[in-house]
Amino acid sequence: MIREDLTVVDHTLVAEDTYQLILCGRMVHDIKQPGQFVHIRTSTDEYLRRPVSISDYNIDEETITLLYKVIGKGTKALTAYQIGDSLDVLGPGGRGFPVKARPGENVLLTGGGIGVPPLYRLARELYEKGADLTIILGFQSIRHAFLKSEFQQYGSVYIMTDDGTSGNKGFVTDGIAGMSGSFDRYYTCGPTPMLKAVVKQLGDTEGYISMEERMGCGIGACFACVVPSHDEKGYKRICCDGPVFHHKEVVLT
Amino acid sequence: MIREDLTVVDHTLVAEDTYQLILCGRMVHDIKQPGQFVHIRTSTDEYLRRPVSISDYNIDEETITLLYKVIGKGTKALTAYQIGDSLDVLGPGGRGFPVKARPGENVLLTGGGIGVPPLYRLARELYEKGADLTIILGFQSIRHAFLKSEFQQYGSVYIMTDDGTSGNKGFVTDGIAGMSGSFDRYYTCGPTPMLKAVVKQLGDTEGYISMEERMGCGIGACFACVVPSHDEKGYKRICCDGPVFHHKEVVLT
């Protein structure tokens, strides 16, 4: 984990209010797993940093790819950065997805909205290990969908939209319900209500969930980002013990 | 008085830490006298606006020329504006110098540091009325001096520097003391201690002084910028009753 001024090498709109931001710097060498995140000082106007997942990276080119959606002040401020500008980033943070797969295993990936990006690098690594991937991505509407064709390189992709403008109408859980057969393992990322529904639906299947919570420090020191856990300590910090947890580690409320 | 987004048409370094900023907009049509000022929102980081005198203006080109010195946060932020950028300006504010001169009258202009700029347009207008101008400008050192040759078009210019690196060593008051003959009228602008010394030195000569004070609103509503006065009301607001006063109107402390 380092604090570094990364250089913007690309910044494009990929869907409604959704941007792909490619940053260059040495930080990339510290990435250990898909699903880790960076903590960004979006501008001097925002007092707190903003956590954004690493969607992909390239060691040779020393680049990190982020995909973010404009939600409020901080993500709005991010849109102003242009190629060549530098951005104050802390990272890579947290523990990502354990890339577990034997050839031929059926693995399910489900992501909702801005929960989709961290699954992208994961998909590639699971695919390279020979897993058979079913990928269900949920978006508000066709206008908000992104990364669909990129995911198709690695498995069967099903799109769910709230309004049915792309793929099937419904939530990712409706998508899961429509699947035949069972999964050896699943990985999911999205808003907590979605995670809860997915975990419930998939019962005892081995699962890994990536969580979101408002953060202060982003490195484990302030206890802003906790989630109750089943162990003796009673809590996990999403920024450093997570954001990815085994589905039985934490209590989703 | 209007609030307008003015466009930067020129911005150059003219002396150490001192910049000339030329702004374009309709505001120029409201200027009534030399010595009025504009109230600038230097950036979103500064909570209060910054008052800067109008040094010159051009009705045809719709430009206003300012000269400012970098003192702190706000003036530092100003330096970042580039040609084509727009700047949130309130103005023109206050009452400037009454341009009184009959041909052949001896008129003295004295300015110290950032008190020099508002005298520039005044010098031209007095010159056009036929006055005989003696202009004493005080600066910290030769590196800080500006507008010297421009003033020379309109009268005899004497430079005083604190360290003697240009003109004579000493304060503007030393310069005045060295002058032979008397003046029909004087105009002065600079820090309050300088104004006080000049007013004292020139006794009963008709004089106009331009004052500085920290401002809130800049338009007369908040009472931040008062100076005690000799009238029944007991005070004057520098932002709207001034910044220019007859030397007997206000109490310099």
Added chain:
Amino acid sequence: MNTMIQLPGLSLKNPIMPASGCFGFGREYARFYPLAELGAVIMKAATGEKRYGNPTPRVAESTGGMLNAIGLQNPGVESIIQEEIPFLKAQQVPIIANVAGSTVEEYVEVAEKISSHVDALELNISCPNVKEGGVQFGMDPVLAEDVTRRVVQVSRVPVYVKLSPNVSDIVVMAKAAERGGASGLSMINTLTAMRIDPSSRKPVLSNGTGGLSGAALKPVSIRMIHQVYPKVAIPIIGMGGIETAADIVEYLLAGASAVAVGSANFKNPLICRELVEQLPETLHHYGFQSVEEAVGGAHRESVEAGLLRP
């Protein structure tokens, strides 16, 4: 969108008014827009005699806000009645007089004189920038109740008591004002603060301390209004750091029935007019049909209602 709001003595076409001390007596801003567009105007403080106030510098910046130590400079109640109120009356806008003093007698005298010329009084027991009176009355519930009662007795119009945030328990102060007969509360005045200049090694303001206002103050004011709203039966005029129409919605939800905009007028002299323009669409955006509906909303909101709204 219905932005009207009825408060004791005040029938406001919208809930937005400039805060006392940040708008003088309206003349300067009237050059920027017709004051009739405002819900009301709260005038600069009035005292019995004219006051010069504190030495300069009287204002300074701080992160997200500013400090002021004007010290209640004003031309005195008689002059305000003769010179200033007629101008404001001609603008066709409800007028609130901010009443200050060093002693209970002075408060009573000012209230008595000025109340027949305005629509409501704002009793300023919270100015941190004067040696006598001011915030002393605003930090002690017994004194606050007493001065409120005596002013209410002589006033011909409803009295709004302006509370100070410089207290341990704002609810105690609010209730004291209510017991004293206040028709409403005005929350809040500035928080006592100081900046020291490392170069001069002395406080930036010549008065030493000043009052902190602006956006930095907003979360403190919101908290206090949220605390007071369920504990009193009188309406609240909210203020502190309002800069956007969304800020106004936040104040209404916390429990304010109307709001005042102070320091932001210095950044943008047109701010009050712009907020008046923007408020209807902002209320609509957040799903409200009227100002009234939003007042105190945070106290009524259920989890279920939240889920139903997009």
Added chain:
Amino acid sequence: MNTMIQLPGLSLKNPIMPASGCFGFGREYARFYPLAELGAVIMKAATGEKRYGNPTPRVAESTGGMLNAIGLQNPGVESIIQEEIPFLKAQQVPIIANVAGSTVEEYVEVAEKISSHVDALELNISCPNVKEGGVQFGMDPVLAEDVTRRVVQVSRVPVYVKLSPNVSDIVVMAKAAERGGASGLSMINTLTAMRIDPSSRKPVLSNGTGGLSGAALKPVSIRMIHQVYPKVAIPIIGMGGIETAADIVEYLLAGASAVAVGSANFKNPLICRELVEQLPETLHHYGFQSVEEAVGGAHRESVEAGLLRP
């Protein structure tokens, strides 16, 4: 430049330490720089038993600052002694334990247990984010004096009482702590505040209120330290919104002998190290030969001295 400062129980090589709750127990920041560079480390609050704290969200932004309602989450005093203090000891940096509790008994218990393992205690009677204890003790001088006295009795190391800004009269609280036997004061904790989200119509923090920290708070803290300094004989650790070395000079001039840096660690995890590096040249720039010389400077400054300095 002499940046050393001697305080009861603490021999600091520089006056800079991370503030309680903003630095955990040091492990995370130790990955960024050696903690031995710091004057001292103030640990996250310790209570008798482990605590989970409040539901999330626990943090929010506000203009120039942030709100938090962590609610004293910590692993409990025993676990801190066994798991955390050994790590910090190995870093060779003076340790201050922040002691919290719901009852006087709990404060006493925690102090008794932890005091033999650290260099000083910071008695936290000012946490606004817990239902019991916390700021209740910090708003009543009688309770404050009592809990201070009982903690001082059992502590083997000097006790610094951490004051709350949520009071009408900070001097009364400071004197109560001094009477109770405090060796020093820590000023200040956060100011109770709230933000309401106009979309959800509810407070942003699930606890409702939270504590305001960051630059927005600085002028309030400077004012309080400036008020307290001439009225007590014990040293003050100053905090609230420190982000630059010039801010530290401002705190020293107001009357602090050392400072703590809180929320700014979240913006920049290297901030404390950078301030340690910058402080000597900043002090020099403002004409000081040592930290000591600047302490309380604003109270001694004469007009003449100011004129002599460039």
